[in-house]
Amino acid sequence: MATASMAFKSREDHRKQLELEEARKAGLAPAEVDEDGKEINPHIPQYMSSAPWYLNAERPSLKHQRKWKQDPNYTDKWYERGAKIFQADKYRKGACQNCGAMTHDAKSCMERPRKKGAIHTNMYIAPDEKIETFELDYDGKRDRWNGYDTSTYARVVDRYEARDDARRNHLKEQQLKKLEEKSNNQNDEAAAVAEVSDEDEDDLRVDEAKVDESKQMDFAKVEKRVRTTGGGSTGTVRNLRIREDTAKYLLNLDVNSSHYDPKTRSMREDPNPDTDPNEKFYGGDNQYRTSGQASEFKQLTMHAWEASEKGQDMHMQAAPSQAEFLYKNFMISKDKLKTKTKDTIMEKYGNAATDEDIPRELLLGQSESQVEYDRAGRIIKGQEMAIPRSKYEEDIYPNNHTTVWGSWWKDHQWGYKCCKQMIRNSYCLGIAGIEAAEEAIDHMKANIARKEATEEVPVAAEEKKLAPWGTDVPEDQVLDPKRLNEALRKFDDNLLGPYQGTMEDERKREERDERKRKYNVKWNDEVTAEDMEAYRMKRTHHDDPMKDFLN
Template sequence: MPPKELENSNSREVQYDASGNKINPFIPQFISNAPWYMDQDNTDDPDDYLRHQRLDPALPVVSHTEPVAGKGIVEEVVQHVPAEVIVKKFPKGSCSNCGSMKHKRMDCLERPRKQQNSSTVRRAAPHISVKRNEDYDSKRDRWFGYDTQDWDDRAKVWEDKELAKVRQEIADRVKLEEEKFRKASATFDDFSLEMAELGLIDDFQVGTTYSTGATDDTPTERAKKTIRDRYDQPSYLSNLEDPLSYDPKSRITIDKNKGFINDRSQFVKYLTGEAAEYERTKHFAWEKDKRQSKQQHLEQTAAAFIGGLEDPDGPQVPVADINLNPEASPTAVLLAAKKAQEEKERVRQEKKRKLLEMYGGGKHMK
């Protein structure tokens, strides 16, 4: 069946009300039917079956399926009056109950006043100003409703805080100077006065620098803090012939019999025991892996030349021996190192035996 015929067969018959408007068949019954508690005489209107859903049934029905021009945006600014502002008389045209200019007394939602006299002292309600879009500029006024007094009030708060901070700093400074003067005038001796007359110390240091009650606030004490005792010296001033020295940075006593100085002028201790054994095993694994990698590279290069490849130094995938990794296979590395050491000792003994057979002198080796 063609799509058009299928659509016609499935389509429902369009129904219209008395006003000629289409009746939507998909509206539920509990929306299209008026509830029982409403006046059935006013809701059962044959011209509009959704009359009971209208906000104002007297207005014409607006179809939202077609684009229409809206009413626009009405911008309002609520200018709140502080609670401390009390007026004796509300402005003309305002609500006689709360003083708002937006509504009258009969529409006021505030608590009714007992005294309705307009001359009674009362608090003013917030005022609402509506933006009137009269021309091009007024529609795009970004500062509509902004009051410059708000910025002045905020700036005044900041200035008051800064002023209070400066006053506190001045008060603390005066208090500190008074405390210094009090301590300086507490103890005067002939020696301090004579040093001050000679210009060796300042006047305010008299009685504080050379008294038992000297504090850390004096310039002399502050100078002592900046001059630190240093026990370290540059490496070029150290005596290399000194067999025993002390490194204050690392706090290590350097003994040439227990270590050596590397290329970075750092003291490195000689390894002993298991640490030395592990270091020898690690170097053995590194050297053997390096030799195997080099041999593998030579074999791959030779095979490339024999095979007639254009790029003999092309990318080759390295094949690593896991048995030469002291972290992955420590036991295998130890066994390989032990086997290599035994082979080396066997070769040395064989060479020694041949030399003794050739030149003699075996009796002197016993």
């Protein structure tokens, strides 16, 4: 709000002032008026609307924001084009030697060069041009529209109007011709049907010239809004904001459909993925990510990253032009290197896809030594080129074979192709050997099939286990007497108390005791047949009436 002075205000006055400003901004109160009777926009900040203290402004005003230094004449006056001031009768010293004007020299003369200049003929002296000087400021010197005559644009408008009139008259003539043809061929039904179809096709074509003039007038119609204190008078063209297409976020109203980001106005996924692609005009923003120059920009960015990692001073955001220039040079060098490598390989090994014969030098070897021949083909200078030989034996057919070893490959084995044998020192049997090998294979396959057909499920072998406790010992079991005596002695030692026997026996009992044995003591907890026999012999039978006499 514009204020006239910075006088002290009480708290109540300050509160009323704030309420008044809010009401003016909301359009509930009339706007403030300056000394010229113009309304002041209440949305202007106070630091802009308040006048400085040294101006002693008594009323609110915006004069301190207006330009008070006016340029003298650079906007009102301009050079008079083609103005003449004086025409002499005879040639004057220092004038143009071509036309005789004093305002320019022969080098800058704009007239056609005469066969004999005015300095020699002293005739047809051209008048002097009017030369004006303007003192323009910084903006005046750089004003590109300074001195422009707006009335000259009327010729452009007239030319476009004449073109529109000619087009309109041409269309009217065509319509009249069609009506005449239709009236002449009215009796002919076939001709009438054809004419109607032609008219339907013409109606389908959209042409700017066929738009109704009333619609064109409506398009240019400006509807002004009611003047408000806050917004002022604004004008809007009527049809500019009429959109016939549908917003992307309204194509699919399902909540679980593609996400729309209102901040960036982006919808990456396709809102209608099940629709025919030929019928929909929008398929998500992702369809444009790989179109156009997006892939080229991606390659450029990746090249900049790789170059910076390898130590080259290249940054896509800091110096994009340099990065693009270096990338182009890199691609050119890469293509040249690829072409050079291809040409080198083609020159060295040839191209099997072409019909050109491979040079004899490549077939028989290559060398940089110079060899000269005479007309008879004898060597005059240099040595004959040696034929390269393989490290393997060539053209050797042992044991009546007709092919070399290694000409046949089957089941990861090399052999002879003539008889298909895999043994290198074998004798060639020819076709008979091939037939015998095939018969052996067929016989082996038949045996395998016969075995699979007659094969029975094998009976599971019974595991031989030791007799459990409380059972009799099998008759076929053979016990070792020494191991049995050792097992009986161990059993007796376990029955004795810990304080009976010598110190050595006590140490052995400690070693046998699971709770006292050391970490590195060998321990075998397997129960043997001798241990079971010793247990059966020494155990106490509670139902035995003679158990008391055993000890």
